[in-house]
Amino acid sequence: MPSYAVVGASRGIGLEYVRQLAGRPDAVVFAVVRNPESSTHLKDVAANLKNVHIVAGDVADYNTLEKAAKQISEITSGKLDCLIHNAAHMDFKTVHKGFDDYADMEELDNDFIYAFKVNSLGPVHSITAFLPLLRASDTRKIVVIGTGAGDLKSVQGLNMVNFAAYGMTKAAAVIATTKFAIKLKDEGFVVVSLTPGVVDTSATAGAYRDAVREGYAAFTASVKKATGIELTAQTPEESIAAQLKMIDGLEASQNGLFLSHTGGEYGASH
Ligand SMILES: NC(=O)c1ccc[n+]([C@@H]2O[C@H](COP(=O)([O-])OP(=O)(O)OC[C@H]3O[C@@H](n4cnc5c(N)ncnc54)[C@H](OP(=O)(O)O)[C@@H]3O)[C@@H](O)[C@H]2O)c1
Numbered sequence: 001m002p003s004y005a006v007v008g009a010s011r012g013i014g015l016e017y018v019r020q021l022a023g024r025p026d027a028v029v030f031a032v033v034r035n036p037e038s039s040t041h042l043k044d045v046a047a048n049l050k051n052v053h054i055v056a057g058d059v060a061d062y063n064t065l066e067k068a069a070k071q072i073s074e075i076t077s078g079k080l081d082c083l084i085h086n087a088a089h090m091d092f093k094t095v096h097k098g099f100d101d102y103a104d105m106e107e108l109d110n111d112f113i114y115a116f117k118v119n120s121l122g123p124v125h126s127i128t129a130f131l132p133l134l135r136a137s138d139t140r141k142i143v144v145i146g147t148g149a150g151d152l153k154s155v156q157g158l159n160m161v162n163f164a165a166y167g168m169t170k171a172a173a174v175i176a177t178t179k180f181a182i183k184l185k186d187e188g189f190v191v192v193s194l195t196p197g198v199v200d201t202s203a204t205a206g207a208y209r210d211a212v213r214e215g216y217a218a219f220t221a222s223v224k225k226a227t228g229i230e231l232t233a234q235t236p237e238e239s240i241a242a243q244l245k246m247i248d249g250l251e252a253s254q255n256g257l258f259l260s261h262t263g264g265e266y267g268a269s270h
Helices: 012-022 040-046 062-076 105-135 151-157 164-187 206-227 236-248
Strands: 003-007 028-033 052-056 082-085 141-145 192-195 258-260
Touching: 003 012, 003 062, 003 105, 012 028, 012 040, 012 236, 028 040, 028 062, 040 052, 052 062, 062 105, 082 105, 105 141, 105 164, 141 164, 164 192, 192 236
Parallel strands: 003 028, 003 082, 028 052, 082 141, 141 192, 192 258
Antiparallel strands: none
C-alpha cells in the first residue's frame, strides 16, 4: 500500500494531489493542513474516501509537523513512501509585490520574514519531521513544489521584477531541497524540486476566486507585454496528472534536480 503525505493540501494544487492520489485504489493519502476545520474543499473531497486521512500540521510550526508524523506513523506502521511538500505563502493580496510596493521598509521586512518562514523553512521543517518515516520505506521520494518565480533564468527571461518575497523565498527552498538531496543520496533517496507550471487554482480559492483569477490574467498579460511569451494557465487536473507522471518515474539520476511537470529539468521555456 503506497503511502503519500501532501503537505499544504487544503486547496489548489495540494488538494488536487490528494484527489488524484486517492483515486489509486491501493494508496493511502495523508492530507496535512494547518487548519483541518476550515479546509472545507478538502473535507468535501475526503468525505467519501476511506484512503484519505486529514492531519493537522503548520509548516511554520515544527512541533505540529512532528505530531503529524507521529499520527501518520501510527497508521502506516512507521513508514512513508513519498512526501510532497506543496505548502506556500501566496496570499493573492501581497504575492505579486515588488520592492517598491510596500509602504515602508518595516512592512517589506515583515512580509519577507513571514514568507521565508513558510516558503523556505517550511520544506526544511517538513522534510526533517517526516524523515524517520521516509527512511523506513524502500521508496524514499521527497518532492518540494517549486516555481519559475524562484528560478534565476525564468526571472530574467520573463522580466519578473515583482513577486519579490515569493520568488526569493522559493529560490531558497530549491537550495534547501538540493542540500537534502546531497545529504540523503547515499541512503537511496530521490529528493527533487518540481514546478507545476502556471495553474489556475481559483476554483478552490473560496471568497477570493475572482481576485485569484484576475491575478493570473494580470500576470500572464504582464509577461506577454514584457517578453511576447504567451503563458496559458492549466487546470489543476492537467498539471497534477503531469506532475504525478514525473513523480512515479523519478530515478536516482534525478536526485537534487529542479524538474518541470512537462518532463526533464526546469528551464525558462516551461
Ligand atoms: N498556481 C500556480 O500557478 C503555481 C505556479 C508555480 C508554483 N506553484 C507552487 O505550487 C504550490 C501550491 O500553490 P497553489 O497555487 O495551489 O497555492 P494556494 O491555492 O494558495 O494553496 C497554498 C496551500 O498552502 C497552504 N499553506 C499556506 N501556508 C501554510 C502553512 N503555514 N502550513 C501549512 N500549509 C500552508 C494553504 O493552506 P491554507 O488553506 O491553510 O491557507 C494552501 O493549502 C506552492 O508551492 C506554489 O509555490 C503554484
